[in-house]
Amino acid sequence: MDLFFKYLQYEKRYSPHTLTSYHTDLGQFSQYLQQVYEITDAAEADHTIIRSWILTLVQQNIKPRSINRKIACLRSYYRFLLAQQQIKVNPMLRIKAPKASKKLPAFVEEASFNSLLDSFTFEENFEGQRDRLILEFLYGTGIRLAELIGIDHAAIDLHAKTVRVLGKGNKERVIPINDSLITSIRSYLEHKKREHSDNYSEKLLVTNRARPLYPKFVYRVVKKYISLITTSEHNSPHVLRHSFATHLLNKGADLNAIKDLLGHSSLAATQVYTHNSIEKLKSIFEKAHPKA
Known part of the structure; x- marks a missing residue:
């Protein structure tokens, strides 16, 4: 073994x-x-x-x-x-595997998550800015938990507005980052430099003791804030990845582009998000079509 x-x-x-x-x-x-x-x-x-x-x-x-x-x-x-x-x-x-029922990916409503980032006052210190950056990174890029923890300073290119992550199978991909995320990164880096200038870490995101993040830590942070905007039990880091993909699809993004952003090896893994999008289309149809 x-x-x-x-x-x-x-x-x-x-x-x-x-x-x-x-x-x-x-x-x-x-x-x-x-x-x-x-x-x-x-x-x-x-x-x-x-x-x-x-x-x-x-x-x-x-x-x-x-x-x-x-x-x-x-x-x-x-x-x-x-x-x-x-x-x-x-x-x-x-050996045949039992059939598993397919569940639609849980996601956070776009308006609810935006209200969290816009209305909630994150403390102007290292901890507050780090927590905000964790949320923005997961939702703004759709990266996996392990990919978030693995990001180091060299992977961030603020000029090109990209981040380089190492995904499953050690496959590297480059993901674009938006201006809001860049602003949060800059703010976090300023606080990190003041707070942990003597304890330099190559990893971008660290704990209060300047140690690299670990899965349970990120889970706690995400659960703490997502619980403020939803009563759903689905409040893990992966829910923000699902939200990223679902919201992109609802806005008309190409499925192949979402596949590449998520780092899926095949389109089949990405197609699960079309079901959530179809529910959105049904809602729009019922409200807008004269014969609905």
Whole structure:
């Protein structure tokens, strides 16, 4: 398994988040094999044993989406074992994933988020300006949480109005930034220079102790402010990414352009936002069409 995870990290370039999830999934599968079948080597498991584990997960009311991720983990693992000639037959070829219901991406209403940025008074200190920049960066560029945390000073080009981010699979992309975001960046940098001149960090965004941001920190910041404008439980950093894409689509942006901005590898991943846009079109149709 150690060799498998090195393969995922260095050859497949999987994200740290995916690696952590796969570690958990394979650990749970290995524990099940030992407890139920007294098997210590996952290479000995056949398709019937794997099916029994999946059935156990279903009976535990694990969400289909989570089960599908665990199945994807096992698919990768057994393909790896086959390539390494550790097994002769891939047992995952006889495994079908349960169908997961497709949920529309949750997003924040455009007017509500703009009112937060325009009306809420962020404190004129390092902490206040950093929190505002976190919100503006996520909503203004649609970048992922890991991409936000990874931004360093050299990635920002205020003259060209761009930011360079490192996405999934170590794929780099350049995203345009608007004037409002540039103003927030300048304000934040001034406060950061005064507050942490002795503790320089290459990372753009840092904590109050000048350490690089970490996921839970960003989650807390986003939840704190988004909770002011919505009662929805959907108030994670990813909701601002969904909002970015949905609002662009509602304004008539090309789907391929949104795909490139989000860093999706295929258009299929981006098309989910068209459903939210269709709901918007229905609303406009019902209000405007004389025969609606």
